[in-house]
Structure formats: C-alpha cells, structure tokens
Amino acid sequence: MQTHQYDVVIVGAGGAGMRAALEASGEVRTAVISKLYPTRSHTGAAQGGMCAALANVEEDNWEWHTFDTVKGGDYLVDQDAAEIMAKEAIDAVLDLERMGLPFNRTPEGRIDQRRFGGHTRNHGEAAVRRSCYAADRTGHMILQTLYQNCVKQDVEFFNEFYVLDLITTHDLSQGDVPDDEDVHATGVVAYDLQTGEIHVFQAKSIIFATGGAGKIFKTTSNAHTLTGDGMALALRRGFPLEDMEFFQFHPTGLAGLGILLSEAARGEGAILRNSEGERFMERYAPTIKDLAPRDIVARSMANEVREGRGCGPNKDYVLLDLTHLEPAHIDAKLPDITEFARTYLGIEPYTEPVPVYPTAHYAMGGIPTNVDAEVLRDSHHVVKGLYAAGEVACVSVHGSNRLGTNSLLDINVFGKRAGRTAAAYARTASFTELPEDAAARTVAQLDEMRDRPDGDRVADVRRALQETMDANAQVFRTGESLGQALTDIRELQARFRTVSVQDKGRMFNTDLLEALELGFLLDIAEVTVVAAINRKESRGGHYREDFPKRDDTNYMLHTMTYRRPPSAPDAVDGTVEEYFDHVEEFDGYKVVLGSKSVTQTRYEPMERKY
C-alpha cells in the first residue's frame, strides 16, 4: 500500500476534472486520478457544440440563454445557477479559444455559431445561432485542448487508477450527525489497475468529476466506463443524490446501437421523418419543430413508433433525413456522425436517411452542489472539503431536461469554479488525520470479490439490469413498470452478492473492476427507480404515463435520495415535504427520500410549448 498527500485531489480526468485541474494546480499541490488515460474520457465523444451568447453571428444575450435553460429544464432548474452558467459561458468559450481550441470560424474570423435544440431568440421566438463548435467534434477538441494545457502546466496525473472509496470523518450511511457538526472529506482509496496495488490519497479538498452512469441502460450513447462510480461512492457514504429520476434520452442514437448522432445534424437542417415520410415534429413542436428540446423530440419519436409509424422491418425506429443537404456542407459540418452511419450501419447519409432511435445519454441528477461546486450533505449543509462538477454533479442547471450543448458548458463553468473553490479551501484548511485502516474496507471488498470461487457471471447480472432499465424506466414510465424494475433490481442486488470473477490475478484485472463497476451501476439504478416511483408527475425527461401532467403544486421540488441504516428515522433533515416521504427498505439499508427547494429568480413556471 502507498500513501500520498495532496492539497487537492481530483477524481476524473474528463472536461470537468481537467478544467478544475488547470485552476487548482497553479495554486496548490494537485493530483488528478483517472481510471482511464485522460484523453479517453467521454467528454471527447460530445459532438455538437457549447452554447454561449457571444452574438458573433446574430443578436443574442445571456438572459435569453438563461431563460432557454430554465424552460428547457421544465422549470426544475435552479435559476441562480442557470444565470451564472449563461453569463460565464462567454468567458468559458473565450478561455478555450485562448487555450488553443480550434473553433470553426465565421467569414470575419470570429468563432462561428450554429443552431441547437431549445436555444432561442427572445424567449422562444425562433431558433438562435448560439452553439460554438468545431465541426461535429467539439467535445474531442475540448478534451484535447484541456489535456494539452494540463501538459503545458505539468499537471500530475495518476492514470488507470480506480477510486473505490471516499474517506470522510462521518459515515452518514450509518446515521445522521447533528446540524452543527461539520462533516469532512479527508481522502480517497484507489486501486492501481496495472499493479493491483492500493493507494491512499489524503487531501484537504477532493473534487469528484467522474461523469455519468449511462451504462445502467442497455441502449446508450455512453462509454463502457460510465458506471456512476462517483455518484455511488457518495451515496454509499450517506451523501444524497439529487434528481436521479431525470435521465436524458438523446433522440438520435443510431438505431439498435445507441451511438450518438449529434443534434447538430438537425441544427444544420436535417429532418426527422416517420414511415409515411412525414416531418412529424411539426405536429409536436410547431414553432421550432426538429429543434425542440431532447425530451420532447425523444418522446415524439417513441410515440410515432408506438402508433405504428416506425420504419424498418420491425417498425421500431424513425429516420434522420440529411439527403436534402449538400454533400460538401455535410462533409464540412458533420463529418464524424456521417462516418458513424457508414461504418456501423452501412448507410450513405448523402443519399439515404439514417435509422435513429432514442438512446440513454445524460444524467441530469447527481451529487448535489451549490454554485461553488461544494457538495451538500442534505438540503442545506455543505460537506467540508468535498466538491463535484460535471455530469456527476447536480447544481442544478439542467433541471429535469438538459439542453444540448449545456453539458460542455457545465463542465467548463463549474469545473473551473470547483478548481478555484477547492484550491482556496485547501490554502486555509489543514489535513485531517486518516483512520489507520483507511483502506481496509476496499481491500476486503477486493479480496472477497476476487476469492469468491464460483457464482453468477458479472456480465449476466449487468445485462439483466440494463434490460429491465430499458424495458421499464426508459422514455415512457408507469408506476407498474417502475415497480417491475425495482423488483428486478432487488433480485439482481442479491445475485450481485454471489458473482465471481474468473481472473484471479493482480495485474490489469479488468474482470475484477467490471464486477466493482456493476456494484456501482446497481446502486445508481436503484435510487433512479426509487426516485422515479415517487415522482407522480411528468416533467422534462421523466414521463409518467399514469401521471402525464406536470404537477407544480406538489412536485416543484428537487428529489433527494439518501442511504441510511434500517433503524434510522424516515426523514433526513427536517425539510421533508408530504410528497417526498417515500422510504424503500433494502437488504441492510434503506433509501430515504427528501426534497430540496427549487431556486426561482426571474421566471415564473409556464406551460412548456415550442
């Protein structure tokens, strides 16, 4: 076992983690721990762009961007946070340009901008050109640019290190602490994939930037490695997860594969058509049609298929039509996604429409933070020394549905804020001593998993989880389908305790790591479904067919899910509202729900029409 001491430890080397590292590493002793090489992170798969009201090509301002973000999130957005994001977006884009990001350019040589779903002029009048982009590989350029600048700044990385535990002064999963007592995060325990050695990192500040959890679903645009690690580690220490029922299904995944085809295709003029050749989005969103927010487009597509207007031999997808666009225009603006269609489906997008269907894409929920990226341990107390940014976090700037491009913006704005806040805290704080046996829990878990002689295969349990989530917790949900998902998850949690791995070695044991990742996935799926069962309304990405209307009277609140011991009280911080009093018992713990108020500043909730 090795031990390390850093002022700031950042877990995750995607956009948020590296943006934070660029802020913190110049100020205090900083390390970045990533389970991948930084350039493998899934920020690199983002395509379409990053919105900021630069107004380089037409009139625009940050207030319109704020409004679109709030409305896009179906009013569950914390409006103060959305305003900060929209204002700081402009500097975030300019920062990246100055770091070297090769944006596409206007004829005048400025950063070019294009249309994107849900981004409008003057509060919904028409689509606006707000997305700053580099062809359809904006995420790739952001990831590369941030990594390049980390190289320039000599940031210290621990690559292919899996963080498997978060060390805190109190384990809230074993019970609450009094309101006036501080809870500190003091370190993380990591597993070096190459050697199998355990490393304990003591830190004054810890930033979680571990990304999403798309692999709880079968059809997803997410990488194999997006297994909700950071979220699950926080949950297991008793910290809440916020708004987990809101998961975004991106409308245009390659049918059957889930590989993402950017909304930029529709931003550049592509059209969705059903089996009758109809541009069906005209019926669902008469003003901005195919550029409606993703929840609406995904639901409309699923509805077309359900009503028998799907395409293909099984009528189970719709078509994304680019055939009216000039091939030269497609090559210049959408080169990667058209290549995906050619490579994986053998479709030539110049002449043939591309089969598409919604694909699990983005967790709006996550570890709750304030606008300075400080993690909350309940609806109002911060955890000292713990920060989160990017998809793992819930600020909440995305509410119940994230607008396209706002994730690349989120990682830059709140990654930067996390780095600054964490470094500032580390400069004033002192190290908290770690317990002698800080790594004991992790070592026991690894040994137990490795030594289990035989049992269920990891892949079988994972497949069953992904299948029930796709079948029961996807675009359309009911109390009954979610109940089925929860029943299945309980059974799979029991099976998980018997899974065994075949690779018993120490070095590069990816078999073992997949087993641990499955544990994270199950925990995240569990709270996702519990929160979805409780929210008996339809809002943004969460659509309950048995409760198809938005219910602002009872549900204009963020959901908080906590893990507590079976003996704990059924309320966490005294703010439990009537409709958020659900408690679900599991084997050895229970999930207790609570709520957190939504911050409203400028905008009164309105009916959401496009």
Add this chain to the structure above:
Amino acid sequence: MTATLEDAPAAEQPAGEIPTFDVTLRVRRYSPENGEESTWDEFTVTAHGTDRVLDALHMIKWEKDGSLTFRRSCAHGVCGSDAMRINGRNRLACKTLLKDVNPDKPITVEPIKGLPVLKDLVVDMEPFFASYREIMPFLITHGNEPSRERIQSAEQRERFDDTTKCILCAACTSSCPVFWTDGQYFGPAAIVNAHRFIFDSRDDGATQRLEILNDKEGVWRCRTTFNCTEACPRGIEVTKAIAEVKQAMITRAF
C-alpha cells in the same frame, strides 16, 4: 406451443439483416504472472452482422474467459483506447466490423507493436505519451492575451484541420517499421500533433517544435512507408503531415 417458442427467435430476425455467423478469433495472450512466453488462444463466438471485433472480444470476456484483457471505452472510434493488430493491420477493435475482415478464417488479434506488452492486448502507453509531451502539444503565444477571441480566417483554420482529428490511439506510431526498430523515434503521432500547432496561425512556437523534431530521433527518421496513413482510424493523412513538417524545416515557412 414448444415449437412456436422455438421458432420465435428466428421470426424476430428482421428481414434484410445479415444473419448470425460463427467466427473464430486467434488472440495473442500474455500474462506477466503466468510465465514469460506469450501464447495463442482460439475462441469461437456467434456474431451478428453489424458486430465489431470489440463485440467479439466482449463475448469472449463476458461468456468464456473473464481473464482476457484489453482496453476499451467509448466503443465507437473516438476515445482511442482499443487500437490493436487485427489480421496483421493496426485498427480500432470498435471500428472494425467482423464481416469486413473475412470471418471465414480465424481472425488474429494481437497487441500493437513496438510498445511493451503488459497483459494480453494491453501495452504500456507511457513511452508513446512521453514523445507526445516532448513536442510541446499546446498553443504557444507571445504578448498579451486578446480581450476577445483571436481572429483566424476559415482558410487558416482549415490549414491544420486534418491533424486536429488525432485521438492518440497509437495505431500510426505502432505501425511504423522505424519505430519498431528504434523506440526512441518520436513516431508519427507526435509529429502529427506538432503539425497541428506548427500550422496554426495563432501559434508562435513552430521554431521550437521544429528544432525538437530536427533531432536525430526526429522527423528525418521517417522513411515514407505510408503504414501510418493506412493505420489511422481517423483518416488523417499522416505521411503528408510528416512531409509538410519536413518541408517546413527546410523552408521555415509555415
């Protein structure tokens, strides 16, 4: 009833889809914990028409032998994790459809060459990234930062577009015969990333980078075999980029 149930899977297969087929993978295995020599293992799996080599490797790992070890993440050719040698050519496993590499014969899968093998298909990427870091892969500018964005025309932006696509998968560098025999050679990927900045109109560091690549292990080691261009899963004209860097070194025009 039984007959109907048995018929169901066949009936579910969409018309026009390429049917399933059996494919054998011959995979080079090496475990530092089980002795010194590498061995070949054969696995036969049932694949679907659009399955990629990565899918077959997953089928082996998830259903047959959990100890088979390889890197992967995004699974659609943008993260650069799973470059490997498939039927003797460097490719990304997630971008190579089984049906396109003649599944009638066993498909050989080996780690990329020229980098130390750690386990099975996993190689040590540190020497590769060390070369990358050496060419100063970041924008170098002098003077004050502009208050807005730097101005760059669409033509200036286009000049280095091809080399911005690099995902650092090492398919090019590990396909280069010069690199195989001389691990000190910077290799195509590092030169591609130098090109990306040398030809960026906003950058002031070209002279420094050319100086680095003028080294005896630099750009002049390239023998123009085009392996790198053929190997690049992003379609970057790697050999051309290297030639442009050589040209810039002679003419000092960039």
